[in-house]
Amino acid sequence: MVTRIPAPRKAAPGHSTSPLRTLRDQGPEVARKAAQALPPAARKAATVVQKNVRRAATGMLGLSGERMSKVDTAWLRMDSHSNLMMINGVWTLSPGITWEALCERVQQRLLQYPRFRQRVVEDAAGATWVEDKNFDIAAHVLREKLPHRKGQSMQRALQDRVGELAMQPLDTRRPLWQMHLIEDFVGDDGAKGSALIVRIHHCIADGIALISVTMSLVDGGSEPPKRKPRADKDGATAEDWIADALIKPFTGLTVKALDLAGDSAAKSLQMLGDPEKAMQHGLSGTADMARVAYQLVSDAAALALMPDDSPTRLKGQPGSAKRVAWCPPIPLEEVKAIGKALNCSINDVLLSCVAGAIGGYLRSQGDDPTGQEIRAMIPVNLRPMEEAWKLGNRFGLVPLVLPIGVANPIERVYEVRKRMNALKGSTQPILAFAMLAVAGLMIKPAQDALLNLFGRKTTAVMTNVPGPKEQLTLCGSRVTQCMFWVPQSGDIGLGVSILSYGGGVQFGVITDTTLCPEPQQIIDAFAPEFDQLSLLTLMLPWGE
Template sequence: MVTRIASAAPLLAMPAPAARAARIVGKNVQRAASGMLGLSGERMSKVDTAWLRMDNDHNRMMINGVWTLSPGIRWQALCERVQQRLLQYPRFRQRVVQDAAGATWVDDDRFDIAAHVVREPLPHRKGQSMQQALQQRVGELAMQPLDGRRPLWQIHLVEDFTGDDGEKGSALIVRIHHCIADGIALISVTLSLVDGGSEPPQRHAKAAHAAGSPEEWLADTLIRPFTDMAVKAIDMAGESAAHSLHLLREPEKMLEQGLAGSVEAARMAYQLVSDAAALALMPDDSATRLKGKPGHAKRVAWCPPLPLDEVKAIGKALNCSVNDVLLSCVAGAIGGYLRAQGDDPAGQEIRAMIPVNLRPMEQAWKLGNHFGLVPLVLPIGIENPIERVYEVRQRMNALKGSTQPLLAFAMLSMAGMLVKPAQDALLNLFARKTTAVMTNVPGPRDALTLCGARVTQCMFWVPQSGDIGLGVSILSYGGGVQFGVMTDTTLCPEPQQIIDAFTPEFARLSLLTLMLPWGEE
């Protein structure tokens, strides 16, 4: 009681408007502090907060996906499966409450499955196939924000759908806000949703911190995740790199290990400085019709699957990775599209930001965002497919061992701690120098079934941030690999024209590979 009187005394001396303002500020500070200490729910990580606040009028931060199923499934069966499996992940039962210091995951006490699993009518115009109508609807939904009063996801079910292959069934359109998880984590979610999928591992409750201090919160949500993910990511670049980062984290061990450790640490420090400079000083990419100020409408397109074994065979013959082959075909398709529009892409390049996973796969079920970004410059002006694939290989090799994904992850963490205008200014540095966001995600090797129906095709698109108007997705599934595009209609009204150039580019590369003068070696 004494404390309350003492703390209230200064308010009594204030004029009424000032006292009201002080009470409001006090409540906001208390609300923010209670969120930081985890008293009103689970605090959202700063990286996830950055994605939450990255929405703008021409780019919504949603991962959009499409599944086609044969035979069809019914709404009631899908609702039951979602309740049994998907809702085992707490994030899908929680809404987001924002405050002055960030955001908190809070259980939705009024959760309604019907608001999240939605029957989707799919009317189509005369002369328009259901596949075209589905693509149009995906583009429309990509621009519709999710309801912030509810958990940030929706599944739209088209119960009766016939694709271009004539197979009757159903189609799903999935929308999940990027603050819930990245693409790799959502694959883990997918595998728990299908027939035979396992429920997510039970998460053990964290032991409460003795003092519950803000310093402990900061360490748990920013410092430890970054250093742990950084070490795991650099492990992939070699033991010496990982050892060096460990030394940078623990300088006392550097002194114990003497000169050799210092040399390794210095080498890693040089790598970090060099990569930071490369990110900061990236030159602008070529000014093509695909780069500019986006509008407020999206359109998507995707191609039938290519045989993954054939892609692997070409990669093996050319001593290139599957990624090299596919990215080269993407560059060729974009260059071919520009030529078809009357442009000359000779000598031009565009930069694509490629996500790089920074988490062990066995921890993907924990959701959240744990990835960095690397900028890959695609040689869209090289017409010769063989020359182009070797150029892509050289550029991909130059990125191996780079710490740029870690620096990008750190930048997203820092962005989540800033006010939104400062966050936008920081992240727009990337967007101004980038034409596309490109993802290549390995999906399940075997065909999946959902509620007894076979998943015949699946495709997804990650969001574009800032003023980026082109999203490219590559997904391997069931022995095939698919290529999909999402574009802003102001910059690219017909993404199907880019898609239509992809398969011919692959065929040209395949043919020329067979025509090379192979020797015995």
Template sequence: MVTRIPAPSHTPPQAAAPAPGGLPQAQGLLDAPVRAARSAVRAVPKPVRRAATGMLGLSGDRMSKVDTAWLRMDNAHNLMMINGVWTLSPGITWEVLAERVQARLLQYPRFRQRVVEDAAGATWVEDRHFDIHAHLLRETLPRKRGQSMQKALQDRVGQLAMEPLDPKRPLWQMHLIEDFVGDDGQPGSALIVRIHHCIADGIALISVTMSLVDGGSEPPKRRRRSPASAEDWIADALIRPFTGFTVKALDMAGDSAVKSLHLLREPEKAMQHAMLGGLHGTADAARVAYQILNDAAALALMPDDSPTRLKGTPGHAKRVAWCPPLPLDEVKAIGRALNCSINDVLLSCVAGAIGGYLRRQGDDPSGQEIRAMIPVNLRPMEEAWKLGNRFGLVPLVLPIGMENPVERVYEVRKRMRALKGSTQPLLAFAMLSVAGLLIKPAQEALLNLFARKTTAVMTNVPGPSQPLSLCGSRVTQCMFWVPQSGPIGLGVSILSYGGGVQFGVISDTTLCPEPQQIIDAFAPEFAQLSLLTLMLPWGEEQGQT
């Protein structure tokens, strides 16, 4: 049976009069696309809808528009894969790992489903010929003469970062190196993991990780959705991105914001609310509307980055690097002493390391800044097991030209605080929703507008606070690398795990041939910040800057 979409209700005559905050205009902006989409849906004849149902295969799990955008974002310079590495001690065998993967990981439907694309999007379809041997690979690490296994592992991860996954199979792979000895001299194994971003974001993959390790709980069971009709799908594709998206997203941000946005969508209720003495709620709605307009303008009018050697046309090769973890307690102590967050401290070290790298290359970054896109989680942690992508992006301008670590950390703090309360993550999520509706060339044109103004993608994922074990072996080190989109050639990942915090860099070899040189600067930057913090004249005004 085809579900009918109710006709839009008519606005009472008295609601058309001007209201505080320009609410009728906001109503018109929100409702115009909705009325057009509903009219288009009603105009589709039943035979066409039935044909579309069969043609598009809507009996499968339709991929969300945001996940579709990530699926289509692959290009010759950047593949949208999250790459990760675990080192294990003692080593494990392929057979033991395969048993764990089949018992735990494959309970998530996405890891058994392949993607079928069509002109309107994509659908998750069960892979009837699923073969664990195509996804869990046993391999020997290729090494050059005199090369350490750690360096060979880095080279292999960089190589795999540019090898596409087989589109005819579920979009993930694990590569097990059974015999591996890292720089610590401990024999064990190394596991390289590749997962396409359309399956999940980093927060969701932490949930997957916790179900895979020893003692982890099995994935929660989810009810299978009933097959969607063509009209349901068209409504989901055309109507909800315009009307329901922001309300649902703001549901995670707080009740007052949701209430304000509902008032924006229904100005007649806002008027009644005001008449009954609820002027505070209407003022909130006006502030939200003003904030959205300001943030939209800020995104659209972002100036270009400073021209550095890290920005340009990328090539077709990647290289990765990572460093030993810094003690998380020391990072927290510096943050408390300077009245800054852990993120402020870490991002300041990132800016310092990049600035130092440019100086060592003979460049002068004085007065220069680069923009980094930073993901912001938009979902409750208890729903991370549902997978998919539920995050927005905020642009943070990093002061790479500031040499003084204390001055730099306070500047980062000021800029991070300026982003608090911003609706930019929601607007970025909306942009990805819209991009998922477009054909690939149009999507690329939309997203490249922002990518051209960005030098790096940076992400900070909170990992488990206690060390993990997998198949009886201790996870001695874990790291992941965030993918870059469009022409962006630099990705910086920060992961806290087991009482430490670790940095990883992935770079295009044309723009940054040796990311290890950036990595090697992180620990000295933090040490210098620690030393200067201890030397500050602490007193009554401690932490005030």
């Protein structure tokens, strides 16, 4: 028996029919009639498909909430047994603050961002942000006592607690964030105060966006700007998503930040979002586009053909436990002075010290890192800073090979500078962003296979986030230190964070305990590396 499936109705005069509207109106009915012609077992399977079609169509059309972007969906699905996709942070405050004061501030400021009131509902096609009607602030702002052993400092106990929480999943029935307040905390400097541990799932926002959240939460902070809703949500198409997710982030200030192959390449990327302007430019624009296209193809090949890292003890199969560590701030002015003397950027100086600290740690474990290199994936911001309040993830990734085997600090900083300069004309951040977007469209096994490309070739994830230049206050108390740790994906077991704040620069590490049981040993090697580089810089010959 052949079941006739009715042809789609023609649109009434003056009305357009989008593919998504057709899916919403006719998809479930078509699935139901087709299922009636099937055997019982197949009919049951068809019923499941019908239900998924209805849920997916409803989600895509935004009828039950706001659809999660494909890049954010990729981060949502990236959790694994060894790595949870959470950004973990710590603030220390002096004097201490109370739980009641913190709850009041969170309600006043943080909850103005819809993402912090919304839970995530997954379906066959992705995920949707849905308002949590049973939102309970006591489930998100937690008061706890810091357990610590006799003879153990509260600083070390705080580090241990952050490591524990880094492997505790957030409750998926609620918005994906939590704060843990230790009201009575005494740091290594003896100052009494409080400590605040913050956990936010990466699907909510990246590190740059969360700086914007931070600035709204502190004393004197402002509320986020109000979003302008899309004029026609029902008419949204795949082309709309491509424009929003892949073209707009590369225009304006973002294109300038990418620093591609000169002004002509930047104009070419801008023309991708304005075909009419591209036609007006004629052959010149076409040639520039061809040049950018060649760069894209070359960088895609470079990503796919990346060689394996050196086989150090920091690379392998991670377990299911984490540990974190961080160092006291280093004066930012000293870092700038070294960079100016050596004609290097601040990043060159800091990354060189990171490479030296990792090499020094390996030597302390009896390994010889001479001639060895490790690859670190470094996030690159792909949006104007004034749009960071919109949250979400808008960054690409570039692979930087760190020369951990170069012992001479001056030689190492110049080697880092050379490698950073080689990345400046790269479109790899764009490709990595697009790869994450594509991964968000896939089922989890396919997504894991795609994203393991990074994990197999990478030892560390490293990020450098510019924090506030002035010291902040929260509920009347001074934020004495702030630090955060980036999540690692796949089998990557090392995360390195550099954060500038209040005139200082801090270096933090999160490690898998199977691969690196004591990250404090890496941290302890960072300051000596910086001091050695500073001393050698002073000893260089100076001009008259």
